[in-house]
Amino acid sequence: MDARLTDEQQRVQETARDFIESEGGIELARRQLEGENVVDDLWNELADLDYTAITVPLEYGGFGEGMVYLTALLEVTGRYALPGPLPETAAIAVPLLTELGTEDQQSTYLPAIADGDCRMSVAVYDDETESLPHAIQMRAEPTGSDSESAFRLDGTKTLVPYGDDVDAVILAARTRNSQGYDGISLFVVDTDQDGVETQRLDSLDWTRPMYELTVDDLEVGDKALLGPVHAGGSALQTAVDRFTVAGTAMLTGAADRAVDLSVEHGTEREQYGHPVGRFQAVKHRIADMWIDMQSARSLVYYAAWALDNDEPDATRAAAATKVYAADRLHRVFSDDIWNHGGMGFTWDHDGHIYLKQAKSWRNFLGSPESNRERLISARLATESAKSPSGES
Amino acid sequence: MDFSYTEAQESFRHELRDWLEENLPDGWLENPEIPSDREERNAFFKEWQQTLAADNWAGIHWPEAYGGRGASLIEQTIYREEMARVNAPPQINLIGVNLIGPTLIEVGTEEQKERFVPNILSAEEIWCQGYSEPESGSDVASLTTKAEKDGDEWVINGQKIWTSYAHIADWCFLVARTDSSGTKHEGLTAFLVDMDQDGISTEPIHQANDDRTFNQVYFDDAVTTDDLVVGEVDEGWDVVMTLSAFEHGMTSIYSIEQEYLDLLEYCQEETRGGTPLIEDDNVRRQLADLDARIQAAKMTHYRNVSTQMETGTPGPEASMDLVVSDELRKDLLNFAVDIKGPAAALWDNEHEAVDETSGYIRSYGSWIAAGTGDIQRNIIGEQVLGLPKDIKSKTSHRGE
Numbered sequence A: 001m002d003a004r005l006t007d008e009q010q011r012v013q014e015t016a017r018d019f020i021e022s023e024g025g026i027e028l029a030r031r032q033l034e035g036e037n038v039v040d041d042l043w044n045e046l047a048d049l050d051y052t053a054i055t056v057p058l059e060y061g062g063f064g065e066g067m068v069y070l071t072a073l074l075e076v077t078g079r080y081a082l083p084g085p086l087p088e089t090a091a092i093a094v095p096l097l098t099e100l101g102t103e104d105q106q107s108t109y110l111p112a113i114a115d116g117d118c119r120m121s122v123a124v125y126d127d128e129t130e131s132l133p134h135a136i137q138m139r140a141e142p143t144g145s146d147s148e149s150a151f152r153l154d155g156t157k158t159l160v161p162y163g164d165d166v167d168a169v170i171l172a173a174r175t176r177n178s179q180g181y182d183g184i185s186l187f188v189v190d191t192d193q194d195g196v197e198t199q200r201l202d203s204l205d206w207t208r209p210m211y212e213l214t215v216d217d218l219e220v221g222d223k224a225l226l227g228p229v230h231a232g233g234s235a236l237q238t239a240v241d242r243f244t245v246a247g248t249a250m251l252t253g254a255a256d257r258a259v260d261l262s263v264e265h266g267t268e269r270e271q272y273g274h275p276v277g278r279f280q281a282v283k284h285r286i287a288d289m290w291i292d293m294q295s296a297r298s299l300v301y302y303a304a305w306a307l308d309n310d311e312p313d314a315t316r317a318a319a320a321t322k323v324y325a326a327d328r329l330h331r332v333f334s335d336d337i338w339n340h341g342g343m344g345f346t347w348d349h350d351g352h353i354y355l356k357q358a359k360s361w362r363n364f365l366g367s368p369e370s371n372r373e374r375l376i377s378a379r380l381a382t383e384s385a386k387s388p389s390g391e392s
Numbered sequence B: 001m002d003f004s005y006t007e008a009q010e011s012f013r014h015e016l017r018d019w020l021e022e023n024l025p026d027g028w029l030e031n032p033e034i035p036s037d038r039e040e041r042n043a044f045f046k047e048w049q050q051t052l053a054a055d056n057w058a059g060i061h062w063p064e065a066y067g068g069r070g071a072s073l074i075e076q077t078i079y080r081e082e083m084a085r086v087n088a089p090p091q092i093n094l095i096g097v098n099l100i101g102p103t104l105i106e107v108g109t110e111e112q113k114e115r116f117v118p119n120i121l122s123a124e125e126i127w128c129q130g131y132s133e134p135e136s137g138s139d140v141a142s143l144t145t146k147a148e149k150d151g152d153e154w155v156i157n158g159q160k161i162w163t164s165y166a167h168i169a170d171w172c173f174l175v176a177r178t179d180s181s182g183t184k185h186e187g188l189t190a191f192l193v194d195m196d197q198d199g200i201s202t203e204p205i206h207q208a209n210d211d212r213t214f215n216q217v218y219f220d221d222a223v224t225t226d227d228l229v230v231g232e233v234d235e236g237w238d239v240v241m242t243l244s245a246f247e248h249g250m251t252s253i254y255s256i257e258q259e260y261l262d263l264l265e266y267c268q269e270e271t272r273g274g275t276p277l278i279e280d281d282n283v284r285r286q287l288a289d290l291d292a293r294i295q296a297a298k299m300t301h302y303r304n305v306s307t308q309m310e311t312g313t314p315g316p317e318a319s320m321d322l323v324v325s326d327e328l329r330k331d332l333l334n335f336a337v338d339i340k341g342p343a344a345a346l347w348d349n350e351h352e353a354v355d356e357t358s359g360y361i362r363s364y365g366s367w368i369a370a371g372t373g374d375i376q377r378n379i380i381g382e383q384v385l386g387l388p389k390d391i392k393s394k395t396s397h398r399g400e
């Protein structure tokens, strides 16, 4: 056992950090939130550094790595609130295509993703006030043709991250009258075709634009249907688990920087003749921020490893990351604002960028509440699977 | 990154499992029962330690030459997991095994090692740790119990407090002031002191959990000898630091996880209004939160162990293990009492393994004992994050 990143994984982080710093660090996120679109240029550079290829299988020109490598990288991109649909593409789309895709789908999308020529996002919500799986309401009606994978999609998805910046989305729809995760089918839908429109929404976190995506009587066939008809629900849940861990990794990186910012300010800013970080109200608050950040990181490490190795407790470990991090890392960011006094409330201080990310991530693709339920059900299932003597 | 165990480590686990099955007190796995009478209980813990020691399972982290197994940190982790899994009884001489033995092995003289170390594992001699005083707790370096040299003897006067097991201890690992001319960290010396002498009297303190395991200890011209000085005279702070590194390597996370699993079982078995507790939304929510925190604490501990495998000693970041696990245990047992319903008003340990009522009160003791959360947060803030140091007095004089 060695519960730390390997030297190689650490090198991935160092390279990523050097690269992002050389591009301006958090200024990239600031340019994005001031209205510029930095995603196109940035994505090319991420592809040059092979980051878009990390999770793509070897035979499609990728590195065949899993969540451990990806989260190591995402911790760094999260530190700088780096714009772009990297978690959607690498943690959701690539594994789904790899697990469920036909050869045709795989060879269409995977090499393109690895090369940086294809970005992907997710379109699951039909109603932004409902949670998964109820939020999936769109019906995919069979077209009546001979092909069993021919469906007609019609409706408007909402909360599609980077909807206008991506080449395709993984779309979830119901292929029969159903509730819950039953009867859900997944589709890969190219965004640049007729019958697909996107419309920008006003998002809380301006570094992560959200879109509506309308499909207008769009006929799709085997090129689009991803995996078995009616039975995409469990693959979607696993994809969401990966995204949960990816998101926690990004916020952990952000929290790491928030601790650094608080330490820096606590050391430099003086009041009553002392640096404010000497006062324990501030010092202990920062120590707690650090403890929560490290705890989130520990959960991410294990969940990523467990997902990569198909450990029996992978689901529980993934759910635990959000159960723990959603509120605690949010508190890290709000405490950072507190530690900075009036400066903390300014646009110039980076605190609000992180705070808004944490808040918009909280209920997106799984709330802490739904993850608590996922966690405890998984735990009860493992415990009852053990024999009475407690042998594992 | 790799969270799996090697084959050798797994076979170590199985060796221990098999041994436990053979050697745990009769009927322990079905019904773990500890005698309620204090003296019988101590005898029971002592016998258990001797059973462990007989097969080198009492202090596996000790070198083989001293009756240990020179176990790696990973093996120690496995050991803790397995001991927690069967709710193994505690050893009577834990302070000796975990803190004083390893300190003597590291900085004691050959004669001291020969004379004292073997009797620690075998529980022939029970040890206590005499640091805290009425006026010196968190600020232990300010202590004022005096040791004065008289020929080849040292004469000790002063008072210690909160000294766990002093009432049954044969020996005390004592830190006293031998020079008060310098700063408070200078002029301290560590001594081994025979508890069986007229100059020492102990008075048990009645604890919040109605037990009496810590004590006041009075030193009135008590004596010890030159050869029982540990480390150098006036350099006792170094010895204190050596010992505290062993303290930081300890964690209770594995027993907390086991307590959590017992609680989970309880919630599945017990009903309220005809409905199993486990189907209650609030219960599920709280269990899930505890579960996530336990996993976080355990994985953080694994990370600290992995770092320590490389660096040798736990760094200041290990303070986090203590803060997190002490607070977690408090919250877990607090919840365990709450879900008993109105029966929470009774001193009743309905579910033996969780031992919730007394465990709940007891958890306040361990929360305070190894340095409070405030002190641990100072360590993290100052030594890990480099924040400015607290305003502290450097002397042991209190404005007299």
Ligand SMILES: Cc1cc2nc3c(=O)[nH]c(=O)nc-3n(C[C@H](O)[C@H](O)[C@H](O)COP(=O)(O)OP(=O)(O)OC[C@H]3O[C@@H](n4cnc5c(N)ncnc54)[C@H](O)[C@@H]3O)c2cc1C
Residues within 6 Å of the ligand: A280, B128, B129, B130, B131, B132, B134, B136, B137, B138, B139, B161, B162, B163, B164, B165, B214, B364, B365, B366, B368, B369, B370, B371, B372, B373, B374, B375, B378, B390
């Ligand atoms: C069950 C138990 C067993 C024990 N066993 C032993 C033993 O065997 N041997 C032994 O020597 N001691 C033992 N102790 C004593 C223990 O180490 C002390 O109680 C502990 O270090 C705190 O010291 P104190 O009680 O004097 O509290 P104080 O130090 O007086 O603390 C009082 C309050 O002030 C806070 N505080 C103090 N200093 C600071 C600071 N710098 N910054 C912020 N807050 C501060 C503390 O956090 C606490 O909240 C035991 C204690 C318990 C509860």
